[in-house]
Amino acid sequence: MAHQDKGKYFKKHPEGTKVAEDLKQEILKQVKDNNIACKAAEKIAQKTNVPLSEIGVGIDLLNFNIVQCQLGLFGFDGKQKRVPAAATVAPDLEAAIRTALVNNRLSCVAAWTIADKLGVKRLDVCAACENLQIKVKPCQLGAF
Helix, strand or coil, X not given: CCXXXXXXXXXXXXXXXCCCHHHHHHHHHHCECXXXXXXXXXHHHHHHCCCHHHHHHHHHHCCCEEECCCCCCCCECCECXXXXXXXXXXXXXXXXXXXXXXXXXXXXXXXXXXXXXXXXXXXXXXXXXXXXXXXXXXXXXXXC
């Protein structure tokens, strides 16, 4: 969502969408200054065995900002991106990225999967995408 939509994230979801009370409490434990870090959302998902997409809906319904994207794409001191383009891209990484593309984009979940499979940092996958001029979208938490 655009900057002007800040604080209205609940509007992305159908009226009447609810967040379970136990999930709400887990999210509230991780919020600092109306923000929740991507890594904190991942920890909630691991702890509760709830998909990240559901965690994202809960965050939206509670109107919190998702910050510190683990791919370096948003939420860093008012800046959109924190990840520069990689100088070069290893052939195996490029092949994995290109194989996972849907509509010429790499999803966040695919980027995480590639990083795990190849044993590289998530930021490195995104830096490779910057080099290859490939957009990383959609976010598995529903941001941007």
